[in-house]
Amino acid sequence: RYMLPYAKWYAAGTLCLWLTNWIAVTIPLYVAEGIDALAKGPAGRDTALSSALVVAVLGVIVIGIRTASRLLFFTPGRLVEAEVKHDVFARILAHQPSTLDRFATGDLISRVSNDAGMVRMLAGFASLGVVNTVAALTLTGSQMVRISPTLAALAALPLLGSFLVIQVFMTQLHRITRAMQDLSGELSEAALSSYQGVATIQAFGAGPAFEARFEEKNQAFLKVVLQRANVRTVFGPILSLGAAVNVFLLLRYGGPQAITGELSVGDLVAFMTLVAYLTGPMRGMSFIFALVKQSQASLERLEEVLDVPLDRPDLPDPAPPPGEAPAIEVHGLTFTYPGETSPTLRDISFSLPAGGTLGVVGPTGSGKTTLLRVLARLYDPPADAIRIDGTCVRCIDLDGWREAMTLVPQKSYLFSESLADNILLGGPRGGLDALVALAALDVDVAALPEGVETQVGEAGVTLSGGQRQRTALARGLARPGRVLMLDDVLSAVDHKTEQQLVDVLRSRSPRPTTVLVAHRLSALQHADLILVLDGGRVVDSGTHAELLARDGIYRDTWLHQTESEGGGHG
Structure with a gap:
């Protein structure tokens, strides 16, 4: 041919x-x-x-x-x-x-x-x-x-x-x-x-x-x-x-x-x-x-x-992606990775209003990253398990859905290009300085030999872990997505920088529907809903105040973190 x-x-x-x-x-x-x-x-x-x-x-x-x-x-x-x-x-x-x-x-x-x-x-x-x-x-x-x-x-x-x-x-x-x-x-x-x-x-x-x-x-x-x-x-x-x-x-x-x-x-x-x-x-x-x-x-x-068929449903008339920040409903989501026999996620259910923020916490291996991957349709969920504004996510045009949402993974890959190219990924350069400032990268950029045009090396080897994560966050902020998913991107920054970045996310207008996986619970204090995962299940859920009011993993983790950081969160 x-x-x-x-x-x-x-x-x-x-x-x-x-x-x-x-x-x-x-x-x-x-x-x-x-x-x-x-x-x-x-x-x-x-x-x-x-x-x-x-x-x-x-x-x-x-x-x-x-x-x-x-x-x-x-x-x-x-x-x-x-x-x-x-x-x-x-x-x-x-x-x-x-x-x-x-x-x-x-x-x-x-x-x-x-x-x-x-x-x-x-x-x-x-x-x-x-x-x-x-x-x-x-x-x-x-x-x-x-x-x-x-x-x-x-x-x-x-x-x-x-x-x-x-x-x-x-x-x-x-x-x-x-x-x-x-x-x-x-x-x-x-x-x-x-x-x-x-x-x-x-x-x-x-x-x-x-x-x-x-x-x-x-x-x-x-x-x-x-x-x-x-x-x-x-x-x-x-x-x-x-x-x-x-x-x-x-x-x-x-x-x-x-x-x-x-x-x-x-x-x-x-x-x-x-x-x-x-x-x-x-x-x-x-x-x-x-x-x-x-x-x-x-x-x-x-x-x-x-010749391998694309692993996506053959939809004759797919639904368009959401035009604004959508509501997300998950009901009875159970997911098993291809080739595995044991589910990674088990019977996950929650409702998130349009423009709301969902926090996800849990120990290592509890299914936090998998939940984001399934929401982003990097792996397709079972039919009707996830609905976006009332429409099954699998009925939405896949390319359109990926245009509408932004996923910043925990280990974002940086290409052997300049810092600017890694942030923009081929997008327009307008507003680059603002993005650098929003992601708290401005001080770091000023110290680089060629500023934002500095080559970051293979997989960003010339940058520190925190710089790589903030570069990934700037990349996520550069896209006008209606759904923003952040997988523990704040774990490599100090508490002060974390609070600055959280404030940036909360002040965005229009606010996207946000799913935030975090290691430090202080980043989730203002979330509309927090899921506590363990063994792939939701073992607790609620707002920050509700979860602190009862015994459980969340309250124990919060007390441990506040004691470690000198009780500075109140």
């Missing part, structure tokens, strides 16, 4: 290749004419010179046309590669996290880079090679038949035998190539994960263990690469043997015909030249065979990403 739009390019390239091969197989006829003319002595001198001149001119023409044919095939190959990379990347972004969980990050990178590159080779080089070989076989064969049908039949036998022998190795080559592509992805994932966790590896002295794991995958990859090389190495000698057998047959049966005059010396030379010319494309086919098998393996790996 990617090559079809470039049919005109391929048609023009095919025409050039056929013309190139027609001229190439015509040249030996002029060579034969010149040789036969020379055999006549001085009387054939002019004919020999004319033939030589024609051969020279045709040779120059062949160079020009062959160059054009390469451009006409290779250019679409590059364009196809770019389109495949774009589509795979877009598909990755469209998939739900539950779908992407089956792929390792390094493996996806390998598919986008290495496998898409093999598609380019298939669309460009391999296509040219196949057309060129077909043209060469057809035109060269017809000229050989014209010169001597008997010798042509003899010459075809070794070539056909070589082709059949090579086919025996094709199945094995495909299996080895697919294994090589898969191991390449595993090797990329091992390198990527080790790089991302290099500080942890060094801190725990785990370098030798990780090096050993990487070397194990590296040796496995080397093994299949050598296996593929061994199989491909067989192709060249097989074709060389076929060419050698051809020379023997030509000399054995063509030589006597030239001696008896049944075949002129020029025709014999022309025939041998045509056979030699045919050997080139046949040798090239050994590489084309291997390339096609490798490309097939790459296509299979790309199709595993492209």
Whole structure:
């Protein structure tokens, strides 16, 4: 489907290749004419010179046309590669996290880079090679038949035998190539994960263990690469043997015909030249065979990403996203991660008014982050478990819903771009200074060497934990979402900064419907409703005052935190 739009390019390239091969197989006829003319002595001198001149001119023409044919095939190959990379990347972004969980990050990178590159080779080089070989076989064969049908039949036998022998190795080559592509992805994932966790590896002295794991995958990859090389190495000698057998047959049966005059010396030379010319494309086919098998393996790996159905309901008429801050109703929400057997959330229910604030607290592993992921539809909830302004969230257009809501995860990823680019994510730069101030980043930005244009490094490595979280918060504030979800983004800032940020959230106008997961309960004092989660269940709920008035996890946590911070909250 990617090559079809470039049919005109391929048609023009095919025409050039056929013309190139027609001229190439015509040249030996002029060579034969010149040789036969020379055999006549001085009387054939002019004919020999004319033939030589024609051969020279045709040779120059062949160079020009062959160059054009390469451009006409290779250019679409590059364009196809770019389109495949774009589509795979877009598909990755469209998939739900539950779908992407089956792929390792390094493996996806390998598919986008290495496998898409093999598609380019298939669309460009391999296509040219196949057309060129077909043209060469057809035109060269017809000229050989014209010169001597008997010798042509003899010459075809070794070539056909070589082709059949090579086919025996094709199945094995495909299996080895697919294994090589898969191991390449595993090797990329091992390198990527080790790089991302290099500080942890060094801190725990785990370098030798990780090096050993990487070397194990590296040796496995080397093994299949050598296996593929061994199989491909067989192709060249097989074709060389076929060419050698051809020379023997030509000399054995063509030589006597030239001696008896049944075949002129020029025709014999022309025939041998045509056979030699045919050997080139046949040798090239050994590489084309291997390339096609490798490309097939790459296509299979790309199709595993492209052809996976999007994990979203097929709605013929989806509901529009809310135009203003909506009310959220959750009733009996039970959710289990794909591949798991035990639910992470169990029978969660609550109602949040439009523009209200929901606080969520609980110990580690209680389901706080999962609740936000399901509300944001990173994982789809059961039908009718979540309603937005009375409409089932699964009936709302997914892309529209993600435009309407903003989720700032606990561990927000920062890209290897400037601080400004990480905050705006491609949005307009107007109001950037205000966003920096709202997120209490202005003092930090003033200390950076290039201000907001400072590059933050891989995953924001040049920033502190608090700076990374406030950058993520600024990113969330930059979007005019009608629903704002914050997953413990205030945990890495001090109490004073936390209160400043809470005041910023409360003073926004118009106020979005807000879901705030917090470690410090002081951030939730003004929430309209607070859920206390434990073991995936709501074990308590109410306002801050209501929860403090009765014994439970919330009151115990509050007392512990106020004592730790010197009782400064009152």
